[in-house]
Amino acid sequence: MRLIFAGTPDVAVPSLHALVDAGHDIVAVVTRRDAPLGRRRVLTPSPVAAAADDLGLDVVKANRLDEAVTDRLVALDADLGVVVAYGGLVREPLLSAPRLGWVNLHFSLLPRWRGASPVQRAIAAGDSATGAAVFRLVPELDAGDVYGVVERTIDDHDTAGSLLHGLSEDGAALLTRVVDELAGGSATAVPQDGEVTLAPKLALDDARIDWSLPLEAVDARIRAVTPEPGAFTTVDGVRVKVLEARPIEPSDDDAADASTELRPGAIRAAGRRVLAGTATRALHLLRVQPAGKQPMAASDWWRGVPVDEAVAE
Template identity: 65%
Template sequence: MRLVFAGTPDAAVPSLRLLADGPHEIVAVITRADAPLGRKRILTPSPVAQAAAALGLPIIKANRLDEAVTAEIAALGADLGVIVAYGGLVREPLLSTPRLGWINLHFSLLPRWRGAAPVQRALIAGDATTGADVFQLVPALDAGDVFGRIERPITEADTAASLLAELAESGGALLARVVDELADGSAVAVPQQGEPTAAAKLGIDDARLHWAEPAASVFQRYQGVTAEPGAFTLIDGARFKLHELRHARDAAALPPGHIRSVDGHVLVGTASTPLELLRVQPAGKTPMSAADWWRGIAAEEVIAE
């Protein structure tokens, strides 16, 4: 088949590469325009744009799929549109422009966590399982019938960054399989079952940890906001980033937000059991081990807000 691929971030790159290695022809790759990155704000192509260029694929850079982009895509005579985290909406008439419409790889078990941040929201909510779906794109957000699904349990070792990287690979393989099934006519889609939940994009307020909550809730939020936007608390009114945490083992309770060194472990209290700080970043400093930070401040106790 002739494919149009739309995607932007790193999470879309494995899908693009797998499809490029397959039997189908990618006639265009749509991605968002170059964006300023880093302290010097240098205009940088998206990860998908960089991957497409390395593969020698034609690239369309657009932040909106407007009439001009729709006409450009329509002229390509594509059989199928494939979208993975592009970052923009596909509306009519573009939605119906490829012969078979569009399919979407989404990193959740639909209809749970429709929207922009499904992996992050699943972790924050403490879901036991997650996965990825490939579904038919329809006008309603993430509401189309599902062609294929993968599932896996969520563990304490997962963060949003690590889990999304894993699902990008396994989900890419699922997507390639569905494309093959659509090509040979064996694909079967089933309606979504269950109550939809919304996965709104994360803001900086979502990343602040609240020590008055039980340890499980605090840790789940840390998982969901790592590495972006990045878990933090306030110490003396300044943002104190928390790059790595874990549940403390066999530790006595501490008052919520109170940080102490106990038997060589830097612990912070919650509404239940303490959490252990492993890697932190004080304001104006580079990331460091919590043990090094604690030795440097030489305090008996610090209060995090």
């Protein structure tokens, strides 16, 4: 089929490759404009733009599908539009322009976690599983009938980054199957069923660690915002990113006493470990990044802290 593909980040790239490999004709790839990255703020194409260039596909860079972009895409006479984390809304008349409309690959088990940050919200909420769904795009947010889903367990050590990586591969296979079924006329979609929950875009404050919460909630929040925007706390007025950590379990005999003694937010060394207190047990800090410095082992960072116990806020 003739497809318009709209996507921007790394997680959309496997879907683009899968659709090309399946033999579909990608008549245009829509992605967001080049964005400044790094300390030098160098304008950099999106991962989807880079992949499309490598594949020799026509790329349309737009942060908003305005009238001019809409007219250009409508003129392509596509059979189907496909969205994977584009970052913008598809409205009429573009929504109805392709012969079969548009489908969207969304990284959740709809209707749970409709919105921009479904994987992050699922981890933060302590969900045991999530997945990906391909649904018909409609004007209401992530509300269309579902063509197919794939499920995936959320492991204790999954971060948003690792989970999205796996879902991007699983989702690409699902999306390709649905597009093939639409091409063959055998695709069926069913209405979403269940409680609707929302997954708004993460704000910077979502990444601030609240040490007054129980260990499980603190750990889940850190994993949910890793790698972006990145969990952080403030120690003696210095912002410190927590890049990697793991819970101290009661079976960790050499750290168990220190784990339960630490008040929320207190940071102290216990042997070769650096522990941070929560409302229940302590968190073992593994890798951190103080403001203005490179990532480092938490033990190396702690050697430079001039107190026996610090307080994180």
